[in-house]
Amino acid sequence: MNTQSESGDDGRLDPGLAAILSERRQLINLGYRLLGSLADAEDVVQETYARWYAMSPQQQEAIESPGGWLMKVASRICLDLLGSARARRERYVGEWIPEPLPDRTEWISGRSDGTTTDPADRVTLDESINMAFLVVLESMTPAERVAFILHDVFHYPFAEVAEIVGRTPAACRQLASSARRRIRTRQAPATPAPQRPDIVRDFKQAWEAKDIDALIGLLDPDVTTVADGGGLASAEPRPIEGAERVARVLVDIADRAPDLTFLLRTVNGQPGLIAQRQGVTVVVLALDVVDDRIRHIWAVRNPEKLRPWTG
Numbered sequence: 001m002n003t004q005s006e007s008g009d010d011g012r013l014d015p016g017l018a019a020i021l022s023e024r025r026q027l028i029n030l031g032y033r034l035l036g037s038l039a040d041a042e043d044v045v046q047e048t049y050a051r052w053y054a055m056s057p058q059q060q061e062a063i064e065s066p067g068g069w070l071m072k073v074a075s076r077i078c079l080d081l082l083g084s085a086r087a088r089r090e091r092y093v094g095e096w097i098p099e100p101l102p103d104r105t106e107w108i109s110g111r112s113d114g115t116t117t118d119p120a121d122r123v124t125l126d127e128s129i130n131m132a133f134l135v136v137l138e139s140m141t142p143a144e145r146v147a148f149i150l151h152d153v154f155h156y157p158f159a160e161v162a163e164i165v166g167r168t169p170a171a172c173r174q175l176a177s178s179a180r181r182r183i184r185t186r187q188a189p190a191t192p193a194p195q196r197p198d199i200v201r202d203f204k205q206a207w208e209a210k211d212i213d214a215l216i217g218l219l220d221p222d223v224t225t226v227a228d229g230g231g232l233a234s235a236e237p238r239p240i241e242g243a244e245r246v247a248r249v250l251v252d253i254a255d256r257a258p259d260l261t262f263l264l265r266t267v268n269g270q271p272g273l274i275a276q277r278q279g280v281t282v283v284v285l286a287l288d289v290v291d292d293r294i295r296h297i298w299a300v301r302n303p304e305k306l307r308p309w310t311g
Contacts, residue, residue, distance in 0.1 A: 020052065023067045025124075027074050032123050033149050034078040035085075036098030036134050038308065044081070048074045071154075075146060075164045082142035093231030095239065097298050098134040099305040100284040103266035128153045131268045131286035131298050136186045140179050147172045148179035196289045197264070200271040203287070203294060204262050210254050215247035220293040225249070230302030233282070246297070274309060281309040 024045060031041030048070055052060070063069045089096050101123055127133060128149075137145055143165050150156040150164065151172070158169040158176075165172055199218060206214035225246050229235030240246050254260070260275045260282070267273075273285040284306060288296035300306065 020049075020066055020070070023070050026067070027070060029124055030071060030074055030149070030154065031078060032099075032101075033128055033134075033137070033153060034075070034145060035081060036138065037305075038099050038101070038123075039304070040081065044074050044077050047077055068160075072160075072164055075150060079142055079146050079165065082145060085142075093229070094235055094237045095226050095228050096138075096230075097226060097228035097286075097300050097305075098131065098138070100131065100272075100286055100298075100300050100309075101129060101268050102308050103269070126269065129268050130270050132187055132288045132296065133183070134268070135296075135298070136183050139182055139186065141175075143167065144175045144179040144182075147175035151176050152180070196271045196287075199289050199292060199294065200273065200287055201264060204264060204273055207250050207254060208262060210251045212244075212247045212251055215250060216243045218294055219243035219246055220290065220295045223294055223297065225297040225299065227299040228302050228305070230304065232303055233301035235299070235301045281306050284309060 027045045027048060028038075028041050031044040032038055035041055035044070051073055052066075052070065060066070123129065137149075140148065146165055147158075147161050150161045151158060158172045161172045161176075162169045165175070167175070203215070203218050206218060221243050222241065223243050223246050225236075225240040227235035236249070240249055257275075257277070259277055261277075263274050263276065265272055265274045265284075267284055267286040270286065271289075272287050274281050275283045275285075282301065282303075284300045286298040286300075287294050288298075
């Protein structure tokens with residue numbers, strides 16, 4: 001998309017074009033929450049803008065709210081993608097985990113002037129993107145997910161959600177209600193945020209020390225670990241359950257890969273860990289801490305999902 005031809009003689013963007021481009025961050029935020037993938041969110045944004053520029057100037061001018069139009073089109077594209085996602089996930093090698101997001105203040109990948117070019121920089125970090133929340137979203141039907149995200153996260157009235165989903169406002173209200181029930185059922189109360197860094201730090205130290213007893217003490221007895229290699233990196237094909245079993249697998253990993261360096265990082269707005277080999281991030285771990293114990297571990301090894309973590 002060439003914006004230079006739309007600039008004025010002084011090099012500044014045309015105000016109308018600037019207003020359209022300013023919606024990009026909001027569209028990325030929407031696409032990531034609906035699809036769980038930065039790459040897919042970027043594709044949705046590109047397709048949305050392509051449809052905008054395919055219209056004549058007269059058609060564009062007739063649209064009362066360009067930002068609202070862009071959000072509506074992006075939502076519909078996401079809804080279509082979600083409809084085919086289940087088939088794609090069935091072909092996926094191993095477990096599928098949403099793409100993890102770094103905190104841009106901790107991890108800057110971009111130009112030498114310190115600015116970032118990665119789409120992760122444009123995703124607002126809040127409770128609607130923590131990994132536990134995104135995993136629950138994966139259990140929803142496409143219509144539930146879209147109705148819930150648009151209404152509860154982006155505060156769209158159900159009348160507007162209905163236009164996007166193609167159902168009545170009352171039906172969309174029911175979809176969002178069903179989505180909330182899924183969240184209440186699947187998510188346990190999380191440990192208060194100030195306590196989580198200490199638990200994750202202790203977990204890192206116990207892992208580095210290969211201290212099985214310390215690891216077991218930090219893990220919930222029913223802890224579940226899920227790894228995502230996507231067929232591009234080695235990963236356990238099925239979830240691992242139980243504190244002792246998970247602890248022994250972690251120690252085995254440390255034994256087999258002594259060159260790994262573990263670092264504390266924010267993952268999807270929550271304290272987490274990354275492991276690097278020779279400065280390259282090879283795994284990102286998102287952790288769900290409940291009642292001062294680690295209840296879930298999501299380990300992303302698929303290199304295609306680690307793009308934002310590569311400096």
